[in-house]
Structures are given as structure tokens and as C-alpha cells.
Amino acid sequence: MKSNRSDSLIVKYLNHSINNDELDExxxxxxxxxxxxxxxxxxxxNYSIDYKLSIYNTEEVKNSLLDKIQKDKRxxxxxxxxxxxxxxxxxxxxxxxxxxxxxxxxxxxxxxxxQNDQTITLELENGRSVILKxxxxxxxxxxxxxxxxxxxEQGIQYEDTELSELVxxxxxxxxxxxxxVTLSDGTKVFLNAGSSIKFPVKFIPDMDRTVFLSGEAFFxxxxxxxxxxxxxxxxxxxxLGTQFxxxxxxxxxxxxxxxxxxxxxxxxxxxxxxxxxxxxxxxEAIWNKVEKQMVVQxxxxxxxxxxxxxxxxFREIAFKDIIKKLERSYNCTIINNNExxxxxxxxxxxxxxxxxIKQVMSYISKNTPYNYxxxxxxxxxxx
Numbered sequence: 001m002k003s004n005r006s007d008s009l010i011v012k013y014l015n016h017s018i019n020n021d022e023l024d025e026x027x028x029x030x031x032x033x034x035x036x037x038x039x040x041x042x043x044x045x046n047y048s049i050d051y052k053l054s055i056y057n058t059e060e061v062k063n064s065l066l067d068k069i070q071k072d073k074r075x076x077x078x079x080x081x082x083x084x085x086x087x088x089x090x091x092x093x094x095x096x097x098x099x100x101x102x103x104x105x106x107x108x109x110x111x112x113x114x115q116n117d118q119t120i121t122l123e124l125e126n127g128r129s130v131i132l133k134x135x136x137x138x139x140x141x142x143x144x145x146x147x148x149x150x151x152x153e154q155g156i157q158y159e160d161t162e163l164s165e166l167v168x169x170x171x172x173x174x175x176x177x178x179x180x181v182t183l184s185d186g187t188k189v190f191l192n193a194g195s196s197i198k199f200p201v202k203f204i205p206d207m208d209r210t211v212f213l214s215g216e217a218f219f220x221x222x223x224x225x226x227x228x229x230x231x232x233x234x235x236x237x238x239x240l241g242t243q244f245x246x247x248x249x250x251x252x253x254x255x256x257x258x259x260x261x262x263x264x265x266x267x268x269x270x271x272x273x274x275x276x277x278x279x280x281x282x283x284e285a286i287w288n289k290v291e292k293q294m295v296v297q298x299x300x301x302x303x304x305x306x307x308x309x310x311x312x313x314f315r316e317i318a319f320k321d322i323i324k325k326l327e328r329s330y331n332c333t334i335i336n337n338n339e340x341x342x343x344x345x346x347x348x349x350x351x352x353x354x355x356x357i358k359q360v361m362s363y364i365s366k367n368t369p370y371n372y373x374x375x376x377x378x379x380x381x382x383x
Contacts, residue, residue, distance in 0.1 A: 010039060023302070118174035118331055122156070125167045125201070132156070132179070142167070148201050155180030163202040172196040173215075176331025178307075185209060185222050192216035192307050194249065194328040216247040218308060235287045238265040244279075245304050251324065258284040258299045268294050310353040319344045319364075330357040332378040341382065344368045 009026040029035055120132040126143040132151060140149035140156060148169075149158040156171070161184070173179045173191045180190050184202045187209075191197060195215025203209045203226065210229040221228045223241025230237040232248035235255050242262025248255040257266050259279040266285040268275040275294050277285050284299035303313040312329055314322055320342040323334045329352055336342065346367065350360050361372055361380060372382045 006035070006038070118176055120174065120177055120179050121172045123170040123172065125169065142201070155182065157182045158184040158201060160184055161202050164204070166204060167201045168198050169201055170196060170198045174331070175328050185224060187222045187228065188220040190218040190308055213246060213248055215249050216245070216307070218245045218305065219243065234268060234289060236267045238267070239263070253289055255287045255289065256284055258301060258304045260301060260305070266294070268292065310351060312350040312352060314346050314348050316345050316347055318342065319346060322346060326357065326360065332357055332380055334380045334382065336382045338370050338382050341368060341370055
């Protein structure tokens with residue numbers, strides 16, 4: 001890759017404007033010897049300039065780098081990168097550099113609104129709720145005193161108990177948090193912010209493995225002769241063993257099922273009762289709640305799965321549709337009084353582990369100027 005091309009790709013990534021093909025190209029370039037050091041310098045200098053000037057000036061970044069970076073002019077053979085993990089290579093490099101720099105140049109805590117105390121809870125079969133703190137290791141005990149699971153730093157792992165009937169637990173994840181649960185059959189479920197899942201403590205042999213989802217989750221289903229079913233309001237996703245993502249927030253106008261690998265059967269309920277599709281990998285089924293119709297199309301798997309890597313990815317999304325995702329991810333409330341802003345379209349990538357909501361709002365306002373305030377109780381008002 002020519003040096004000016006690598007410069008362009010790095011600047012696009014740091015400026016949140018890189019597309020999927022360019023991201024593939026950048027990752028391939030990072031695999032070449034010495035290029036990761038170049039990227040580290042870009043990351044560090046970009047953070048410095050962006051923070052001090054409150055604006056991203058690509059020319060200033062490049063000029064700052066001219067004396068620091070020896071341009072790499074070697075060509076490379078582009079390699080195919082598994083789309084599901086395409087962000088990881090860049091994040092591993094950038095997070096460490098920026099966090100170290102951010103420690104010395106961070107926004108004072110007093111300048112940001114304090115986050116509400118949000119707890120992850122597990123509701124047991126008798127209605128008792130257990131508060132799950134991520135740093136705690138504990139046994140999950142049923143109302144009969146039996147250990148049904150264990151919580152550790154990876155989440156909750158359910159045991160294969162002696163139960164002979166269906167007993168349900170419900171895991172609730174608030175805004176601003178994510179959590180993982182491993183079900184009794186070994187199926188892994190990663191819950192996104194503002195989501196809940198109701199599931200059996202133990203799946204009974206020769207019965208469908210049915211769970212009930214509200215919100216968004218990624219499923220890595222253990223293969224079994226008994227079908228695994230995700231029931232999400234007006235859709236039902238049936239599989240035997242595969243990886244897929246379901247987004248079914250009650251307030252959203254549609255529900256999306258994105259298949260990563262394997263196959264899934266998506267059924268939609270409605271007046272016509274029987275609408276169903278068989279998805280292929282890297283495709284998605286979109287169920288329109290109002291029209292009761294299913295649409296199948298090619299999926300952007302990397303964008304869909306970015307939340308698992310702590311990222312928010314928007315590809316030509318109207319601001320009115322971005323608001324709710326920001327609220328869920330950052331545990332805030334956004335009141336938009338600027339109606340013209342609603343239909344503005346944005347393409348951006350935000351790293352929630354590095355960029356707080358104030359930095360996100362500041363970035364968006366640079367592209368479409370507006371005024372906003374953030375109150376202590378995390379209410380953002382846009383005028």
C-alpha cells in the first residue's frame with residue numbers, strides 16, 4: 001500500500017468515516033511489519049489534537065506526523081478477514097495507546113454528568129431478584145436451596161441440574177450495560193443494553209429449547225436434536241446450532257435477525273400467520289411490526305456485531321434513529337428540539353470504552369452544528 005493511501009485510511013478510521021471495504025484494507029495493512037507502530041502514532045496524535053482543539057483537522061494531523069513517521073511504501077497482498085472480528089485488530093492497538101494518553105489529558109469527572117446507579121438483576125422462579133455485580137463471584141441458588149448456576153467474571157454459567165420440569169429465570173440488563181449468560185445446554189447469550197431474556201434453568205430433553213427475548217442479544221447456540229427457539233414478541237427464530245443476532249426492542253418499528261453462520265428459520269406472526277424465511281449466512285430478516293411483513297437482504301455483519309466489541313457503528317443512519325441507540329448505550333435521555341436534525345444522515349463509529357456521551361455529542365455537532373446541554377441526571381437537551 002502506498003503511504004498516501006495508508007494515511008488516508010488511518011485518518012478515515014480516526015475520523016469515524018471509514019467504510020467496510022476500507023476497513024478490510026486497513027486491517028490487512030496493519031498485519032505488515034512495522035505498520036502497527038505507525039498506527040499507534042496516528043492514534044496518539046489524533047487524540048491530542050482532537051482533545052485540545054475540539055476539532056479534527058486532518059492536515060494538522062498529517063503535518064504533525066511528517067517528522068515522526070517514516071512512511072511505509074511496501075505493497076502487500078490483501079487478505080480476507082472474517083467480518084465478525086474485523087474491528088478487533090484496530091481496537092487492540094488503539095485502545096491501549098489512547099487510554100494511556102487519556103489518563104493524563106482526560107475530561108475532569110466534574111465536567112461530566114454522573115451515571116445513574118444501574119444494576120443487572122436476575123429474577124428467580126419465586127420472584128426474588130438477585131443483584132449481579134460484575135466484580136463478584138457467587139452461586140446462584142434456587143428457592144429450594146439448590147445451586148443452579150455460578151456467576152464469575154465471564155457472566156453466569158448455569159449447571160445441569162436434576163430438574164424434571166421447566167423452571168424459568170429472567171435476566172435483566174439496564175441501559176449502559178452488557179452481560180453474558182451460558183444456559184444449561186452450553187448455549188452462550190450476550191445481552192446488549194436495555195435487554196432482558198427469560199429462559200429455563202434447565203432444558204428438558206425432547207422438548208423445544210425456548211427462550212423469550214426483549215431487546216438485543218447474540219446467540220451462540222449449542223447443537224442439539226431439540227430445536228432452539230428465540231421468541232421475541234412477533235417473531236420466532238428456530239435453529240439447531242448456529243450463531244445469530246436478534247434485535248427486538250419493543251419501541252423499535254422493526255425486529256432484525258442477522259445470521260453469522262449456519263442457518264435459521266425466522267417466522268413472523270400476523271394476520272397472514274405463516275410468514276417465514278430460511279436465512280443464509282450474512283443475511284438478515286427484517287420484520288416490520290406495523291405492516292406485518294418480512295424482508296430479507298444482505299447484512300452488514302460487522303456493523304451489527306460491533307456492540308459486542310464496545311462499539312456503535314452507524315452507516316447512513318438518520319439522527320432520529322440514532323437517538324435511541326445512544327440512550328441505551330450511554331444510559332441517558334436525549335430530548336431533541338431541533339426538528340431539522342432528525343433527518344440528517346450520519347456515518348460514524350464510536351468506541352464506548354473510550355468516547356463518553358459528551359464526546360459523541362460534540363462530534364455530531366461538528367458535522368451538523370447545534371447547541372446542547374447535559375444535566376446532572378444525564379438528560380441531554382438539543383436546541
